[in-house]
Amino acid sequence: xxxxxxxxxxxxxxELLHIIRDPRxxxxxxxxxxxQLIMFGYAMNxxxxxxxxxxxxxxxxxxxxDLQEAFRQNGFFNLFPYEGKLADAEALFLERRARxxxxxxxxxxxxxxxxxxxxxxxxxxxxxxxxxxNIQNYCNQVIRIFNxxxxxxxxxxxxxxxxxxxxPDMKSAYFFVPGILALxxxxxxxxxxxxxxxxxxxMGTMEQILVxxxxxxxxxxxxxxxxxxxAFLDGALILFLGMVFFQVPFIGSxxxxxxLVLLFVITALSLGLLISTVTSTQQIAxxxxxxxxxxxxxxxxxxxxxxxxMPRILQLLSYVVPAKYFLVIVRGIxxxxxxxxxxxxxxxFLALLTAVLLAGAWKKFRVxxx
Amino acid sequence: MNSQPVSVQTEGLTRRFGKFTAVxxxxxxxxxGEIFGFLGANGAGKTTMIRMLCGLLKPSEGKGSVAGFxxxxxxxxxxxxxxYMSQKFSLYDDLTITENIEFYGGxxxxxxxxxxxxxxxxxxxxxxxxxxxxMTRDLPLGFKQRLALGCALLHDPPVxxxxxxxxxxxxxxRRSFWDLIYQTADNGKTVFxxxxxxxxxxxxxxxxxxxxxxxxxxxTPGNLKKQYQQRSMQEVFVALVEAG
Numbered sequence: 379x380x381x382x383x384x385x386x387x388x389x390x391x392x393e394l395l396h397i398i399r400d401p402r403x404x405x406x407x408x409x410x411x412x413x414q415l416i417m418f419g420y421a422m423n424x425x426x427x428x429x430x431x432x433x434x435x436x437x438x439x440x441x442x443x444d445l446q447e448a449f450r451q452n453g454f455f456n457l458f459p460y461e462g463k464l465a466d467a468e469a470l471f472l473e474r475r476a477r478x479x480x481x482x483x484x485x486x487x488x489x490x491x492x493x494x495x496x497x498x499x500x501x502x503x504x505x506x507x508x509x510x511x512n513i514q515n516y517c518n519q520v521i522r523i524f525n526x527x528x529x530x531x532x533x534x535x536x537x538x539x540x541x542x543x544x545x546p547d548m549k550s551a552y553f554f555v556p557g558i559l560a561l562x563x564x565x566x567x568x569x570x571x572x573x574x575x576x577x578x579x580x581m582g583t584m585e586q587i588l589v590x591x592x593x594x595x596x597x598x599x600x601x602x603x604x605x606x607x608x609a610f611l612d613g614a615l616i617l618f619l620g621m622v623f624f625q626v627p628f629i630g631s632x633x634x635x636x637x638l639v640l641l642f643v644i645t646a647l648s649l650g651l652l653i654s655t656v657t658s659t660q661q662i663a664x665x666x667x668x669x670x671x672x673x674x675x676x677x678x679x680x681x682x683x684x685x686x687x688m689p690r691i692l693q694l695l696s697y698v699v700p701a702k703y704f705l706v707i708v709r710g711i712x713x714x715x716x717x718x719x720x721x722x723x724x725x726x727f728l729a730l731l732t733a734v735l736l737a738g739a740w741k742k743f744r745v746x747x748x
Numbered sequence: 749m750n751s752q753p754v755s756v757q758t759e760g761l762t763r764r765f766g767k768f769t770a771v772x773x774x775x776x777x778x779x780x781g782e783i784f785g786f787l788g789a790n791g792a793g794k795t796t797m798i799r800m801l802c803g804l805l806k807p808s809e810g811k812g813s814v815a816g817f818x819x820x821x822x823x824x825x826x827x828x829x830x831x832y833m834s835q836k837f838s839l840y841d842d843l844t845i846t847e848n849i850e851f852y853g854g855x856x857x858x859x860x861x862x863x864x865x866x867x868x869x870x871x872x873x874x875x876x877x878x879x880x881x882x883m884t885r886d887l888p889l890g891f892k893q894r895l896a897l898g899c900a901l902l903h904d905p906p907v908x909x910x911x912x913x914x915x916x917x918x919x920x921x922r923r924s925f926w927d928l929i930y931q932t933a934d935n936g937k938t939v940f941x942x943x944x945x946x947x948x949x950x951x952x953x954x955x956x957x958x959x960x961x962x963x964x965x966x967x968t969p970g971n972l973k974k975q976y977q978q979r980s981m982q983e984v985f986v987a988l989v990e991a992g
Contacts, residue, residue, distance in 0.1 A: 384857055385854065387854070388850075388851055388853075388854025389854075391851070391854070392840065392843065395842070399842040399843075581841075583839075585804075587855060588804055589830065589832040590852075591855075591857065
């Protein structure tokens with residue numbers, strides 16, 4: 379038992395020296411989370427603000443001015459008057475001077491006092507469909523408030539009043555901090571592990587280790603432990619930065635999160651080992667790892683694109699992306715304070731996936747070493 | 749030499765990969781302290797043979813023992829009692845000389861004191877005392893080669909396998925490396941060496957030549973030259989391999 383442990387420590391120690399001596403690995407581990415947080419936090423903001431709105435006012439009545447004022451007060455829109463004809467308004471979209479055009483018809487104010495329904499035309503540039511839907515929602519909100527104030531003749535039988543929970547201000551930081559956590563854990567655990575093993579094969583040092591009395595499991599543990607520890611520390615760093623700089627809340631149990639992060643790290647490590655068994659050079663390992671871990675985590679996990687709006691085939695594919703479950707878990711624990719009982723389904727799926735990957739990696743790794 | 753105990757022995761050792769027979773019924777007996785040369789073109793089966801003897805590959809058929817341990821059942825024991833050095837020298841370029849020695853000492857389960865002792869010894873032997881904190885990548889190839897051999901011998905194994913240990917090294921360094929091999933054999937270790945330099949084959953006590961998985965010759969270089977009426981091992985090898 380003592381010799382087993384000594385051999386694992388010898389391998390881990392050597393692995394740590396590799397990491398310390400290789401600036402590329404250090405950059406991935408230390409700088410990457412910071413850069414990604416800044417990138418997602420400031421540059422790639424998913425919230426839309428200051429939308430340019432061109433106003434064509436054919437009425438120029440008191441009421442029309444009030445309507446415009448209502449839009450202005452919302453703070454979401456940046457209004458400017460447009461004197462041209464509606465037919466020429468397309469140029470506004472083409473030149474990206476406006477993303478939405480509000481057309482107030484002549485006699486809008488007069489009609490509003492007599493008739494139950496007065497049309498106001500709204501043109502939205504839907505080149506970015508998600509933004510268009512957002513803009514439409516904001517417009518509806520403004521118009522509803524305006525109608526209430528003017529005591530619209532039309533009394534609605536009922537009204538949906540939505541209240542947004544867990545992220546009332548719809549801050550995207552709440553959304554991307556867990557995503558970056560998943561991404562980084564996968565990067566370190568799967569990408570770096572598969573590269574380090576491929577490197578040993580490439581250099582011929584793997585052979586040298588294999589002729590020694592070291593057992594396969596000792597190689598795996600020795601290589602994997604330093605990365606697991608680093609992944610863990612990096613995860614803590616991301617959460618810390620997210621909480622300090624982006625005010626992401628943490629309501630749930632830190633212990634539960636730590637336990638499930640460990641599960642996810644094991645999943646990713648298994649994936650990395652599996653990749654290392656099918657690749658013999660660092661280049662190929664990197665390509666395969668990017669394709670098998672990074673892209674699915676970025677695109678198919680629900681990190682950026684909601685899974686329910688994906689084509690059916692991609693939805694099915696997302697079931698084997700570990701980050702899909704991990705994101706539900708992290709968001710659940712941090713934002714909603716979920717307990718383990720509430721997370722049994724995603725945690726169960728993740729555990730199942732981990733078991734399959736680990737068994738596969740273990741079996742292939744042993745065969746591969748023969 | 750026959751009075752020496754047997755170190756490596758095989759009888760009809762065979763390894764097949766699917767329908768391809770990489771090693772075909774090879775029988776050899778190597779005595780302790782012997783330098784045993786292993787010649788053959790690429791793909792002749794040398795590597796497969798060595799892998800089986802090192803416990804990396806299970807034979808399909810036949811018998812084999814290394815340092816008294818069975819190749820089928822005791823591969824773990826074999827691994828503890830052999831050293832191995834390949835043509836790649838298998839050192840970590842981004843580790844210092846000391847760190848490399850400590851790592852290899854560590855995976856063979858040597859104690860701290862043993863590692864320290866062996867390290868001093870090895871640094872002195874290789875003349876690297878003042879360079880122990882140097883990165884291995886900055887070493888000249890000849891020194892890397894000596895260091896790699898030293899690492900393979902850290903745990904004092906009775907048998908050592910050298911897989912083309914002199915490829916890429918200049919003639920001067922090759923000669924001094926062979927001095928080291930003789931020293932090792934004089935210390936009672938069995939040296940199993942593959943090479944494609946025929947002048948090196950002359951240095952071996954006995955030489956075996958493989959072709960298409962089969963052993964086609966096994967004797968001292970002197971006897972082989974006499975038998976095939978050639979002046980050098982180079983000519984013996986050409987005559988034998990081309991005869992096939």
